Amino acid sequence: xxxxxxxxxxxxxxxxxxxxxxxxxxxxxxxxxxxxxxxxxxxxxxxxxxxxxxxxxxxxxxxxxxxxxxxxxxxxxxxxxxxxxxxxxxxxxxxxxxxxxxxxxxxxxxxxxxxxxxxxxxxxxxxxxxxxxxxxxxxxxxxxxxxxxxxxxxxxxxxxxxxxxxxxxxxxxxxxxxxxxxxxxxxxxxxxxxxxxxxxxxxxxxxxxxxxxxxxxxxxxxxxxxxxxxxxxxxxxxxxxxx
Amino acid sequence: xxxxxxxxxxxxxxxxxxxxxxxxxxxxxxxxxxxxxxxxxxxxxxxxxxxxxxxxxxxxxxxxxxxxxxxxxxxxxxxxxxxxxxxxxxxxxxxxxxxxxxxxxxxxxxxxxxxxxxxxxxxxxxxxxxxxxxxxxxxxxxxxxxxxxxxxxxxxxxxxxxxxxxxxxxxxxxxxxxxxxxxxxxxxxxxxxxxxxxxxxxxxxxxxxxxxxxxxxxxxxxxxxxxxxxxxxxxxxxxxxxxxxxxxxxxxxxxxxxxxxxxxxxxxxxxxxxxxxxxxxxxxxxxxxxxxxxxxxxxxxxxxxxxxxxxxxxxxxxxxxxxxxxxxxxxxxxxxxxxxxxxxxxxxxxxxxxxxxxxxxxxxxxxxxxxxxxxxxxxxxxxxxxxxxxxxxxxxxxxxxxxxxxxxxxxxxxxxxxxxxxxxxxxxxx
Numbered sequence: 001x002x003x004x005x006x007x008x009x010x011x012x013x014x015x016x017x018x019x020x021x022x023x024x025x026x027x028x029x030x031x032x033x034x035x036x037x038x039x040x041x042x043x044x045x046x047x048x049x050x051x052x053x054x055x056x057x058x059x060x061x062x063x064x065x066x067x068x069x070x071x072x073x074x075x076x077x078x079x080x081x082x083x084x085x086x087x088x089x090x091x092x093x094x095x096x097x098x099x100x101x102x103x104x105x106x107x108x109x110x111x112x113x114x115x116x117x118x119x120x121x122x123x124x125x126x127x128x129x130x131x132x133x134x135x136x137x138x139x140x141x142x143x144x145x146x147x148x149x150x151x152x153x154x155x156x157x158x159x160x161x162x163x164x165x166x167x168x169x170x171x172x173x174x175x176x177x178x179x180x181x182x183x184x185x186x187x188x189x190x191x192x193x194x195x196x197x198x199x200x201x202x203x204x205x206x207x208x209x210x211x212x213x214x215x216x217x218x219x220x221x222x223x224x225x226x227x228x229x230x231x232x233x234x235x236x237x238x239x240x241x242x243x
Numbered sequence: 244x245x246x247x248x249x250x251x252x253x254x255x256x257x258x259x260x261x262x263x264x265x266x267x268x269x270x271x272x273x274x275x276x277x278x279x280x281x282x283x284x285x286x287x288x289x290x291x292x293x294x295x296x297x298x299x300x301x302x303x304x305x306x307x308x309x310x311x312x313x314x315x316x317x318x319x320x321x322x323x324x325x326x327x328x329x330x331x332x333x334x335x336x337x338x339x340x341x342x343x344x345x346x347x348x349x350x351x352x353x354x355x356x357x358x359x360x361x362x363x364x365x366x367x368x369x370x371x372x373x374x375x376x377x378x379x380x381x382x383x384x385x386x387x388x389x390x391x392x393x394x395x396x397x398x399x400x401x402x403x404x405x406x407x408x409x410x411x412x413x414x415x416x417x418x419x420x421x422x423x424x425x426x427x428x429x430x431x432x433x434x435x436x437x438x439x440x441x442x443x444x445x446x447x448x449x450x451x452x453x454x455x456x457x458x459x460x461x462x463x464x465x466x467x468x469x470x471x472x473x474x475x476x477x478x479x480x481x482x483x484x485x486x487x488x489x490x491x492x493x494x495x496x497x498x499x500x501x502x503x504x505x506x507x508x509x510x511x512x513x514x515x516x517x518x519x520x521x522x523x524x525x526x527x528x529x530x531x532x533x534x535x536x537x538x539x540x541x542x543x544x545x546x547x548x549x550x551x552x553x554x555x556x557x558x559x560x561x562x563x564x565x566x567x568x569x570x571x572x573x574x575x576x577x578x579x580x581x582x583x584x585x586x587x588x589x590x591x592x593x594x595x596x597x598x599x600x601x602x603x604x605x606x607x608x609x610x611x612x613x614x615x616x617x618x619x620x621x622x623x624x625x626x627x628x629x630x631x632x633x634x635x636x637x638x639x640x641x642x643x644x645x646x647x648x649x650x651x652x653x654x655x656x657x658x659x660x661x662x663x664x665x666x667x668x669x670x671x672x673x
Contacts, residue, residue, distance in 0.1 A: 012267060012303070023331075037268060044306035047317075048331050186267050186303075 001051065001078030005029040007058060007113070008085035010037040012185025013135065016203035017083065022050035027078070031058035031069075060086045060112035061104070066119050074123040082120065083133040083206075084113045089150045089187055102149055109153035114160045121168060128172040131210055134161045135178045138218065141227045145242055158216075165215060176209055177216045178202075181223040195222055250298075253534055254287035255541030256602040257630050259294040259663060267303040272406070275299065277381050277659035280406040282322055282349030286356060287544045288630030289663035290401055299406060301351055307331065308409060315414040316374060321351030321407040326525055328412075333520060337414035338470070340372040344575075346525040351407040356627040357399030357588040359579065361446040361468070361524070367582020368590050370398030372413045380405035380654055389584075396650035399585030401626060401665060403647075404654040422446070422523040423471040427513040428506065432461025432558055436594070439578040445469050446523075448577050451561070452502040453570030453598055454495070460565055461558070463576065464509050468523055475517045483531040487539045493601055495568040502572055527573075537601050542571070543630055545610045546597035548579055548590065549622035556620035557594055560613055564598060569606045571599040586647035589625045597628070607631060626664060634668040644670070 004021050006014055009030035021028060022045040030038050030045070030053065038055040045053045056069065073080060088108040095101045113134065124130055139147050140154030158177055165175035180202055182193035197220040205219040218224035230243070251258050266272040280299040281291035291298070304320035305327070311317075315337050319328065326346015328339055343358040352358075357370045366372070376387045376397055385405065387394040397404045429435035429449065439449055444467035451463040491497065527533050534542065549557050564570055574597065581592040600606035610631050617624060623640040624632055638644055648671060658671065665671055 034268070040306055040308065043308055047307035047310050186265075189265055 002026045002081060003029070003076050003078050004081045004083060005031060005056075005073060006083045006085065007031045007060065007116070008087065010034050010041060011085045011087075012187065013180070013183055013199045013202055014083070014085040015041070016200045017085075017206055018045050019048050020203050020207050022046075022048040022053075025049055025051050027052045027054075029054045029056055029073075031056040033057070033059050060116070061107055063112065063115050066116050070116075070119045070123060073120065074126075079130050080124070080127060081131045081133075082117075083135070084117070085135050086113055087135065087137075087154075087187075089147075092145075092147050092149065095149050105149050106153045106156070109150065110156040110160070113157060117160075117164060121164065124168055124173045125171045130173050132161075132164070132168070132173065132175045133178060133206060133210065134175065135180065136161070138179050138181050138223050138227050140179070142230050142238070174210075174213050176206075176214055178206055178209070178219060179216065179223065179227075180219050181226075195220055195226070250284065250292070251541070252284050252286050252288050252291050252630075254543055254602070254628075254630060255534055255537070255539075256543055257289045257292060257541075257663070259289070259292035259298075261293060261295075262297040263300050264297060265300040265303055269304075269408070272299065272304075272379065272408075273382060277655070277657075278406075279402050279660045279662050280321075280351070281402075282352040283324065283347045285343075285345055285348045285352060286627045288626075288628060289667060290356070290626060292663040293661070294663055295661070295666070301406070302349065304408070305349070315416065316411050317414055318375075318409060318411045319350050320409045321354075322349050324349055325353055326521065326528065328414075329520065329524070332414060333417060333420055336417060338417040339412060340366050340415040341369040342524050343369075344525065344527070346521060346528050350410055350412065354398055354407055354410060355400060355402045356625075357583065357585050357590075358627065359590055361448045361466075361577070363582065363590060364447065364578055364580040365445060366415075367580060368399075368584050368588055370584025370588065371582055372415075373398065373410055373584070374413055375411040377408045377410070378405035378654075379408050381659070384408065385654075392646070392650045393654065395585050396647050396654070397585065399583070399588035399626075400647065400651070401587065401670070402662065403651045403660050403665060403671065405660065417470050419470040419472040420520065421471055421473055421475050422468045422518045422520055423515060424466055424468040424518050424523060425513065425515045426509045427465050427467075428509055428511060429461075429463050429465050431459055432561065435461050435463050435465065435576060436554060438465040439576065439594070442467050442578075448575060450505070451574045451576045451596075451598075452506055453561075453564055453572075453574040454499045454502050454568070456562075456565045461561055462506065463574075464506065466523075468518075470520075471517065473517055475519050481529050481531055484533055484535040486535065488536045490538055490601075492536055492538070493571050498570065498572055505572065537571075537599075540602040542599050542601050543606065543610055544573075544597055544599050544628040545613055546595065546625040546628040547613065547617040547622050548593050548595040548625075549617065549620040550591060550593040553620035553622060554594060556616065556622075557596060560616045560620075561596070563612065563616070564609070567605070567609050569600050569603070569609055571601065574598040586643035586650075587626065587641055589623060589627070591623060593622070597625075629664070629668075632668065634670075637668055638670065648672075 010032045042053040136158045137154040139151040161177045209217040284291040301322040304322040308318040446468040
């Protein structure tokens, strides 16, 4: 039996991914802050074919509550997998006006998930199987004037996941970093962004990535090439660009 | 509320500019002032447009909420797509009683247009299988149940009684996962109608070659289908139309050649084949954004229904169309039953004809002429498709309009839910 714990389950990007898992008949644990939304989502997943669905109140900023959940997960029967969709993205201008916001951005996108995964790592090592999917962002590939605090946090998370992959890979646990470009969700509502992907497409790509054990997955695929170019731009030129 | 966006209906001929909100949580929706809503914008014209204000995109509310395996009653949020409902429930032995020609249509949209399917002659329209609708009316939740005026004003009611939040559908038992489809060539108009008249199949629809003239005028392929069991090849990966096609993509010679091939595809003696359900119900859904085939200017779909007694008038309309050289391959002829569930529901006992035309002046003139023909034949135009009709003419086709207006005036006294379509056709004033 495949078990999936999904952190940030009410996010727009997680929903179609959860449905794909539900159709495959997985056991789901939906973790998030908004219990009402989680309950509705749980009913939906159940009706779409999930074997069992459980909801878990979970706040990435409340690391004191991590340990009991880790204990619970370590007792799971069957294969344990995790997907982390947690993240927040305030406007860069809001952060410029109030740098105290940086703490929350770093917690939500990097240190919170990293702490949780570090607690889970020994559990996964002992099990010797399963998949961890961590959602980063193309914004983490280069610091851009319009979004560099969020980008810095996602970059930190990507580097962390790279190390975790290195550690867990040798124990049979696969870690996949997902780097979406802009996706049509609440987070991007009303923004005009290039190569917007639908969350359904992202879910499809993640499922494919899991199957072929991709290490770093860009979605939509075109972002792999775009970021290759953007990363290659020399800093003296890049610093004058506003992209 | 978000920034202004340009958006269109499926036909892309009419456009609107304005703020579109896409809430995903009920309380975010409740925070908005009363605003008209759209789903997947599969209506062709201006039913999902509001140039005078904002719109709410309901496609984020797409969750299944409850299912009773005893009765087959399924409650879903309004943005749930009918094709997703079928995909999830057919394996469990249940199917939506009525499905329109695209699985991308939302349940809310299916209600607001009281859509019909290829089985309309047996089971009636979509609204006949809805047992409850929950509306958001000026910030308050209101429940409409069959038999009430509010229900009849909501089903087929173009969203004017409030935003549809969720609905309960009575699914139908189905003991199969594919369609057994019998295809027959109908050699001309008379044979085509005769096949439709005598069909006893659960699902019946005719594809009509709108380019055939003379002795072959009205020829086509009649499909009759039943749900069956077995194994068929999975449908291939979907394709996508990546850009607006150039004008000649659907020019007369191309369409004529395509139609000829499509007609000959079915052997002269007919055939019975097994097809995946989605291929039968939603034949064009495999090609994402197929509306872009009509290029930047978009297209119109003309759809009318005329009473059985007006079959001759419909034949004359078909002649007008086939000699115009303007039609596209997408043309459908179907016999309808009498079933309709709302004051403004489209169906009437008779024949319905639906044909796509590229958005060009000659086609618009043709459609206007066809609208006059429809009115003279005692027929009706479909709000889900219309983009060109004259208000007085189309209003005259809906004898229960005043009952609808009365209820809408009660539900939305300030006119907050008006859309471009409602204003263009002046539907809400007496």
